[in-house]
Structures are given as structure tokens and as C-alpha cells.
Amino acid sequence: xxxxxxxxxxxxxxxxxxxxxxxxxxxxRLINDSPSLSIRPETRxxxxxxxxxxxxxxxxxARSLSRSKSDAFGLIIPDFDNPVYAKIIEGAESTAVAxxxxxxxxxxxxxxxxxxxxxxxxxxxxxxxxxxxxxxxAGGLDQPSSRSRVPFLMLNxxxxxxxxxxxLDDEGAATLAVDHLTSLGHQRIAHLGGPVRADTxxxxxxxxRRAMKAAQLSIPDDYVAPADYTAVGGMLxxxxxLKLSDPPTAVFVxxxxxxxxxxxxxxxxxxxxxxxxxxxxxxDLPLAAFLSPPLTTVRMPLAELGARGxxxxxxxxxxAKITExxxxxxxxxxxxxxxxxxxxxxPISSVTRRKS
Amino acid sequence: xxxxxxxxxxxxxxxxxxxxxxxxxxxxRLINDSPSLSIRPETRxxxxxxxxxxxxxxxxxARSLSRSKSDAFGLIIPDFDNPVYAKIIEGAESTAVAxxxxxxxxxxxxxxxxxxxxxxxxxxxxxxxxxxxxxxxAGGLDQPSSRSRVPFLMLNxxxxxxxxxxxLDDEGAATLAVDHLTSLGHQRIAHLGGPVRADTxxxxxxxxRRAMKAAQLSIPDDYVAPADYTAVGGMLxxxxxLKLSDPPTAVFVxxxxxxxxxxxxxxxxxxxxxxxxxxxxxxDLPLAAFLSPPLTTVRMPLAELGARGxxxxxxxxxxAKITExxxxxxxxxxxxxxxxxxxxxxPISSVTRRKS
DNA sequence: CTGAAAGCGCTTACAG
DNA sequence: CTGAAAGCGCTTACAG
Numbered sequence: 132x133x134x135x136x137x138x139x140x141x142x143x144x145x146x147x148x149x150x151x152x153x154x155x156x157x158x159x160r161l162i163n164d165s166p167s168l169s170i171r172p173e174t175r176x177x178x179x180x181x182x183x184x185x186x187x188x189x190x191x192x193a194r195s196l197s198r199s200k201s202d203a204f205g206l207i208i209p210d211f212d213n214p215v216y217a218k219i220i221e222g223a224e225s226t227a228v229a230x231x232x233x234x235x236x237x238x239x240x241x242x243x244x245x246x247x248x249x250x251x252x253x254x255x256x257x258x259x260x261x262x263x264x265x266x267x268x269a270g271g272l273d274q275p276s277s278r279s280r281v282p283f284l285m286l287n288x289x290x291x292x293x294x295x296x297x298x299l300d301d302e303g304a305a306t307l308a309v310d311h312l313t314s315l316g317h318q319r320i321a322h323l324g325g326p327v328r329a330d331t332x333x334x335x336x337x338x339x340r341r342a343m344k345a346a347q348l349s350i351p352d353d354y355v356a357p358a359d360y361t362a363v364g365g366m367l368x369x370x371x372x373l374k375l376s377d378p379p380t381a382v383f384v385x386x387x388x389x390x391x392x393x394x395x396x397x398x399x400x401x402x403x404x405x406x407x408x409x410x411x412x413x414x415d416l417p418l419a420a421f422l423s424p425p426l427t428t429v430r431m432p433l434a435e436l437g438a439r440g441x442x443x444x445x446x447x448x449x450x451a452k453i454t455e456x457x458x459x460x461x462x463x464x465x466x467x468x469x470x471x472x473x474x475x476x477x478p479i480s481s482v483t484r485r486k487s
Numbered sequence: 488x489x490x491x492x493x494x495x496x497x498x499x500x501x502x503x504x505x506x507x508x509x510x511x512x513x514x515x516r517l518i519n520d521s522p523s524l525s526i527r528p529e530t531r532x533x534x535x536x537x538x539x540x541x542x543x544x545x546x547x548x549a550r551s552l553s554r555s556k557s558d559a560f561g562l563i564i565p566d567f568d569n570p571v572y573a574k575i576i577e578g579a580e581s582t583a584v585a586x587x588x589x590x591x592x593x594x595x596x597x598x599x600x601x602x603x604x605x606x607x608x609x610x611x612x613x614x615x616x617x618x619x620x621x622x623x624x625a626g627g628l629d630q631p632s633s634r635s636r637v638p639f640l641m642l643n644x645x646x647x648x649x650x651x652x653x654x655l656d657d658e659g660a661a662t663l664a665v666d667h668l669t670s671l672g673h674q675r676i677a678h679l680g681g682p683v684r685a686d687t688x689x690x691x692x693x694x695x696r697r698a699m700k701a702a703q704l705s706i707p708d709d710y711v712a713p714a715d716y717t718a719v720g721g722m723l724x725x726x727x728x729l730k731l732s733d734p735p736t737a738v739f740v741x742x743x744x745x746x747x748x749x750x751x752x753x754x755x756x757x758x759x760x761x762x763x764x765x766x767x768x769x770x771d772l773p774l775a776a777f778l779s780p781p782l783t784t785v786r787m788p789l790a791e792l793g794a795r796g797x798x799x800x801x802x803x804x805x806x807a808k809i810t811e812x813x814x815x816x817x818x819x820x821x822x823x824x825x826x827x828x829x830x831x832x833x834p835i836s837s838v839t840r841r842k843s
Numbered sequence: 844c845t846g847a848a849a850g851c852g853c854t855t856a857c858a859g
Numbered sequence: 860c861t862g863a864a865a866g867c868g869c870t871t872a873c874a875g
Binding site (some may be wrong): 141168186188189190191193194195196199201203205210211212214216217218221224225227228233234235236237238240241242243246247251252253254255256257280282366377391392394395398417418420421422423425446 | 496497498542543545546547549550551552555557559560561566568570572573574576577580581583584587590591592593594596597598599600605606607609610611612613636718722747748750751754755774776777778779781841
Binding site (some may be wrong): 497499500511515523550551585673 | 854
């Protein structure tokens, strides 16, 4: 190392060039294997050696600045605690890496920032695009006056007026679930839904209604119990459902998280699943298989969504409209939380129920 | 907008300065509210207006380059699917934001990259420091020849020869759990451990042995069943434990994920928890409360670890040694998966207990 | 094919 | 207090 090389913390292209006896343009071209570079093997070796010896690492900021491109994408999720996002991240991350980029994910909740604020902070120049997953509140980003110049794409979430989203076929998923229940012979099927304002919840609800209608089944008003995609919410909503004078024999739950709560509610009230009430939920999780009973779910192509979203974001230019209902196949994962209903028309009182 | 302003995609400091009739140095100083700037309120207003009208956003890459500081930190975790990391991320993220920085997290598994490769890709200049959580394989980063110039800190993981870590008191956690079990009267206590190579697992095992010794309890060889911190692993290991000729009346599980599997194993074999076997696990999860029975756990200060780690990383310089056993308090969360052991040697049928 | 040089958009001593 | 200018570390037309 020359004194120059050790002077600053970082070894630069110039340092490498100097040591290799070439110009930094050559080193740059070599590193990026630019087609316009024909270098003698011997020189190439010298450069490589210099890089090696100096431990040269390109500076991403400098590179980003001069190319106006960072080779990084951002993903903002509401909350790392919700396991559903893990799969989305995985999908997006692996395709980012495949594109020789990196995916940086952050959460709004964890940071205490709104998605828009987070996006601002991520700032121009740090990422080439932003994926916004399940943002309840896209506040600011939807405003045309939004400050962020970074192209974005909403994942599984629509906001009126923003034509930049890719969503899953939530209605289809609901249909799959409800059809499963009706084919088992259920008639009294309730829906433990998501937050009324979330459009995924709205679409799942719509799918439920449609499937019920198609099966010529009626929906008592109190059979639709909105919750909030959390376990506690699911637990509470399920308790309400269970207390109905004419309780459902099956419930279609809008999210696994809520389903876990719902399952717990049933169990703790001595109501057995699936004997007394069947449960099927949207979204599959590794965990679902380990509950007692293992949960029947509709597997949504979450990883694929993340992958597709990143791809779309990387391809299209910032101003293009993207309004896609992602068609990757969903799948009913049959486990043990659904079964044929016990004989209908029998008085409920014949069932032993207890409150805690 | 002048033609210049709309020409390029991005509005620059110069554009703002031009419109406000000042120099870009002034705008820069204003934005960063540099103390050496005393500007007339009227001029300030003009600059602000220009920023507003132009929708100016500072370019992070340029800023990073000129300051050699990115105001961003990276966090690399093995896998987003493991809910334990959610809390760590949360802690690190909120303290990053409090420092006016941003936390970028990525996963090794999701990306298919080793932590070292990921760190390389994140590159110099993109982040000011890297937190490495639970890296099983720190391969490369531990090498002194490592290419990354970014200061890093290992979170809850030690690698021989690297004096850059902060760990939790895993031994203490194990003691807490085992003491709980012995105080309940258990004598045949098994340990469903983590991967033998993971040092967290080693420390939990050590804690278990120590606590058992302190209680003058012996540990049959087959009472130590290593698993892999996953539900499947926990399930398999638990089955082995349950099949023992002299099975334990309680098991201390090294991770919640495994505990979920263990619980499932017991349940599906008709063995009731806690009546026939008590289960206590390290790490608490929101979910633990919703299992049947709700899991008794040792809550570790995960968020605090993330927060402390980020702080440490941000403070100390890259070459300093950081070897901290983080002392934030742990807590036994008593739920329903542990109980007094059934009378030993008595037939199981003699016990009558019901839930809720 | 390769070198010299300008430029990416900021920040910040250094002079006025 | 503020302006002019150099510099952060790269990339890349543009000439040789």
C-alpha cells in the first residue's frame, strides 16, 4: 500500500489504476465488463491483482450518481410482524438479486413513519423504484403533488386514482374457499373478514357473497364479522360468531392471522374444529400446518406476487399505468380444519358449549 | 418550470437556486440548516417556495458521495420467515429513524446470497454500517481479507475471532425456564435444543445443564434432543422425546418455532399439554398466546437488542471491539403450557384436569 | 481500442 | 454571512 492508498478509508478506482499502471477508465470498463474494452490478458491480470491487493470495492453512491441508477429497489411493508409479508419479500428479493440488484425493505410501523414519509426518507437516488405492500395508508404518495420522484408500485392494494398496482385475485380465493365449504355440505357459512376499509378485505367479502349466491345460500346480516387481520381481532370476531343464536357451521376467514385467533376462540370455548365448526382461511403459512387442527387454507401466490411486482416495476417506466390482477394459480390446501357439517337442523342446545 | 427544470427527470439544487435567485450553496445550507447560514426571512421564503414549486428532492446518492456518509444502515437476517427477527428489525428500525437514518433490511436466504455476498452487494457507500443477525454462516465477513469496508456488528451471534458482537443472555434465559420447571416440581426435564453449531443453542444448552445441576437433577443422554429452530424440527425432536422409555414430564425448548412443532407433536399423539408434559420455550411471540394451550415462554429483549445494536454500530468506529452481553431484562411469560407434573409413577388416568 | 475530461448532484473549506 | 470552486468516486461520450 502506498501512503495514498491507506490515507483515506476507501480505496478508489484511481488507486487501483495507479498501481496497475493504467487509467481509471480502463479499470472501470474492466469491472463493468464493457464491450468496448479489449485489454491484453497481461494488463487485465495486473488490474485484477491490484484490485485484489488493495481490496478495492466500488463505491455504490458514486456509481449511482454517475449512472443515475442505483440497482436497488425498496419495499415498504406495514409491519414485519405479519408473516404474510415474508413470502412477498422473498419473491421480490430473489428476483431483484437475479437482476443483479438488491432489495431493501423497511416497514412503516417499525419506523413510525407513514409509507410516504418513508419513501421520502429513502429518497431520490437511493432506489430505482419502490414497492408498497399492503399500505393501508398511502397518504401522500397518492397525491400528485407527491415529492418522491421514485417510481412506485402498490402490491396487493388499490387506492382510488392510482393506476399503479398489482393485486391478487382475492375474489377468486374467496370463491375457492367458500366452494370448498359448500361442497362439503355447509349451508350456514359465515365470513370473518378483514378491515372494512382494506380493499383486499372488500374483494374477499365480494367473493364470499358471490359464491354464496351461486350456491343459493343466504347470508344473515350477522354472519359477516369484520376483524383486522390480526389474531386478537380474529379471536374476538369468532367469539361473536359463536354466540349467535344460529351460529354458522363453517367460517371463511379472510386471513390466517385471524384464523389462528378464531381457532383459539373455538378451542377455548370447548367448540371443536372441525367437528362443530369448520374453518378455512385465505393465505397459507408454514405455521398453519402445525396448529391443532392443522388449518385448511387457500394458498395465494405471494412470492410470485413479489417477484412479478419487482419485475414490473423494473421494466416499465415511471409514468406507465400498471393495473394488473395477477393470475398465478391459487390452491386450496386441504388440512384438518374443515369437514362435513354435523347434521343440520338439530337444535344447537344439543351441543355442549361453554364460555370461559 | 423552465425548460431546464423539466428537461431531466430530476430537479437539482441548481434549479432551485436559479429560480430563487441564490446560489446552490445557500440552498444546501438552508436545507441542512447549517449554523453558518443567516438568511433574510424573505430570501428563505423564496427558496422554500422554489423547492415547493419545483418539487425538489435531494439526491441521496450525491449527498452520500460528497459526505461519505449515507445515513442508512443495513440489517441482514437469515430469513424473513422466522418471526423472531421481526422484533429485532423493529427495534433497529425505530432507532435508526430516531437518528434520522433509514434501516434497510435484506435476507440471505431470500436472496440466495450468503451474508458476505449480500454485504458486498450492498456495497460501500450504500450504508454506513451493517447489522448481521443470527448469521449461521458469516463466511467471508469474518475473514480479515473481507472486501467490505463497511463496519459491521453481529447480532446475537458470535463467531470465533470476531470481536464485533452483541449477544443476549441465553444462558440466563435457559436458567429462567428450567428454574420455572423445577419450581413446579419437575424432575425429568428434557431439552429440545437448537442446531448444535449455533452458539445461541450452545449457550441455551449450557444454561440448561447448569440449572439442572443446580437443582441436582440428572440429565439422561437422550434428554438432549437437538433440532433446528423450526417447527418441523421441533416436531420431530419432540416425537423422539415422547417415545423414550422414560419420557420427560417437561421440556425446555430452545425456540418458539420448535415449540410450536413440539406442541403439535404432543397433541397429535394424544398427549396433553401441560397435563402430561409441560413445555416452555425461549422467545416470546405474539402468536404464542393463541396456541392451544397458550405457550409459556421466556421473553427475550429482542427489540431492545436491535435498538442497542444499531446504536452501538452507529457510535463506535469500525475498528473498535464490541463484545457485549446485553443485559436488558428477560421475563418469564406464564401461560398455560406448564403445570405441576402429574404424580410420578401414577397412571395417567388418575389426573383429571380441564382447560379454560 | 484507450485516454483525457466532463459530468452526475451534492457539500464545504476557503476566500471575500 | 455568502459565492466560487474544488471535490466526493464513478461512468462514458468524445476524440485520438
